[in-house]
Amino acid sequence: xxxxxxxxxxxxxxxxxxxxxxxxxxxxxxxxxxxxxxxxxxxxxxxxxxxxxxxxxxxxxxxxxxxxxxxxxxxxxxxxxxxxxxxxxxxxxxxxxxxxxxxxxxxxxxxxxxxxxxxxxxxxxxxxxxxxxxxxxxxxxxxxxxxxxxxxxxxxxxxxxxxxxxxxxxxxxxxxxxxxxxxxxxxxxxxxxxxxxxxxxxxxxxxxxxxxxxxxxxxxxxxxxxxxxxxxxxxxxxxxxxxxxxxxxxxxxxxxxxxxxxxxxxxxxxxxxxxxxxxxxxxxxxxxxxxxxxxxxxxxxxxxxxxxxxxxxxxxxxxxxxxxxxxxxxxxxxxxxxxxxxxxxxxxxxxxxxxxxxxxxxxxxxxxxxxxxxxxxxxxxxxxxxxxxxxxxxxxxxxxxxxxxxxxxxxxxx
Numbered sequence: 001x002x003x004x005x006x007x008x009x010x011x012x013x014x015x016x017x018x019x020x021x022x023x024x025x026x027x028x029x030x031x032x033x034x035x036x037x038x039x040x041x042x043x044x045x046x047x048x049x050x051x052x053x054x055x056x057x058x059x060x061x062x063x064x065x066x067x068x069x070x071x072x073x074x075x076x077x078x079x080x081x082x083x084x085x086x087x088x089x090x091x092x093x094x095x096x097x098x099x100x101x102x103x104x105x106x107x108x109x110x111x112x113x114x115x116x117x118x119x120x121x122x123x124x125x126x127x128x129x130x131x132x133x134x135x136x137x138x139x140x141x142x143x144x145x146x147x148x149x150x151x152x153x154x155x156x157x158x159x160x161x162x163x164x165x166x167x168x169x170x171x172x173x174x175x176x177x178x179x180x181x182x183x184x185x186x187x188x189x190x191x192x193x194x195x196x197x198x199x200x201x202x203x204x205x206x207x208x209x210x211x212x213x214x215x216x217x218x219x220x221x222x223x224x225x226x227x228x229x230x231x232x233x234x235x236x237x238x239x240x241x242x243x244x245x246x247x248x249x250x251x252x253x254x255x256x257x258x259x260x261x262x263x264x265x266x267x268x269x270x271x272x273x274x275x276x277x278x279x280x281x282x283x284x285x286x287x288x289x290x291x292x293x294x295x296x297x298x299x300x301x302x303x304x305x306x307x308x309x310x311x312x313x314x315x316x317x318x319x320x321x322x323x324x325x326x327x328x329x330x331x332x333x334x335x336x337x338x339x340x341x342x343x344x345x346x347x348x349x350x351x352x353x354x355x356x357x358x359x360x361x362x363x364x365x366x367x368x369x370x371x372x373x374x375x376x377x378x379x380x381x382x383x384x385x386x387x388x389x390x391x392x393x394x395x396x397x398x399x400x401x402x403x404x405x406x407x408x409x410x411x412x413x414x
Contacts, residue, residue, distance in 0.1 A: 024218040037208040051115040058108035062094040092272025103260040121242035131401035137199040138217035139394035147189035154182040222414040241408035251314040258307040265300040267293040332406040335399045
């Protein structure tokens with residue numbers, strides 16, 4: 001029994017270390033696969049292609065218009081469709097005289113830039129989801145190994161207790177107490193397994209793995225960066241956050257849209273050439289055609305007014321987003337520091353002392369210097385402390401993920 005418990009202790013120490021096994025999917029590998037395989041990200045990329053197509057469309061000029069009019073029926077000659085008697089041909093081209101075409105192209109180009117930056121923001125959000133799911137799965141897998149080792153240890157203890165019960169070395173009560181503790185740990189392990197399945201499902205979806213793929217994550221704790229300055233991080237976030245860039249471009253979009261709406265208030269001009277064989281004041285008439293609607297009633301007043309309000313609204317939204325980003329960075333940075341302070345409580349000296357206590361407890365129980373209840377109590381303390389450490393590491397990794405997300409770029413890689 002002593003040998004198995006010592007092996008269990010070494011096993012716990014190995015899983016609470018930051019090293020990952022060679023077969024584990026590292027977070028960097030997961031990010032690389034997300035960028036290449038995620039369906040939602042690939043679908044978002046098509047929006048850029050659609051915006052590029054809109055730029056191409058906006059650059060196109062109006063098609064020329066051809067007009068043809070000929071004699072349908074000559075009653076005198078009793079002939080149909082005799083174009084040689086009379087026809088009129090006209091060709092015209094519509095042009096924008098107030099910059100409608102130019103403003104439409106500029107608006108389409110801003111929309112293209114918007115889609116590119118929005119794609120970056122979609123990627124940022126997906127990487128954030130990936131990070132949280134990955135870190136949570138890594139913690140659950142570490143707990144799973146812990147529970148498996150505990151259950152294996154209790155199974156051996158139950159087998160040994162059965163023999164001791166047969167010879168009267170322990171009481172029935174002690175035997176039931178050991179089995180009850182085993183069932184309690186097994187229930188915790190079952191709950192942990194159910195949570196693990198949920199995160200496995202989410203990761204398979206994010207990374208487009210087959211349904212039966214087992215993903216082994218790893219808790220790799222990055223070094224704490226004590227050189228970070230909060231004001232610098234805030235300035236960095238305001239400079240690189242893609243959602244703030246989207247807000248700025250949206251404001252530019254609305255300003256350009258106002259120019260377009262004003263140009264739409266001026267009608268397009270149609271210029272053409274007209275040839276009339278014999279239906280005008282003289283045969284073989286050639287004429288210049290100028291045509292445009294008179295802007296008496298509709299001068300696009302409503303759309304112009306709406307565009308002005310959109311500019312004011314986008315400015316307010318951008319200012320609000322700046323405040324939001326600032327507070328997000330402050331919160332993420334403070335969490336990052338505080339959780340790390342909690343991790344520093346788990347020093348090597350403390351963990352070694354805890355391990356030694358567990359070894360001594362095992363020895364004392366074998367000699368019957370302590371009761372079974374005391375043994376279980378010490379065992380629980382040891383297990384609980386390691387679970388707390390696993391969860392605190394999970395929280396620290398999530399705080400790193402949140403800090404990266406709030407800044408808008410990876411400032412801490414792991």
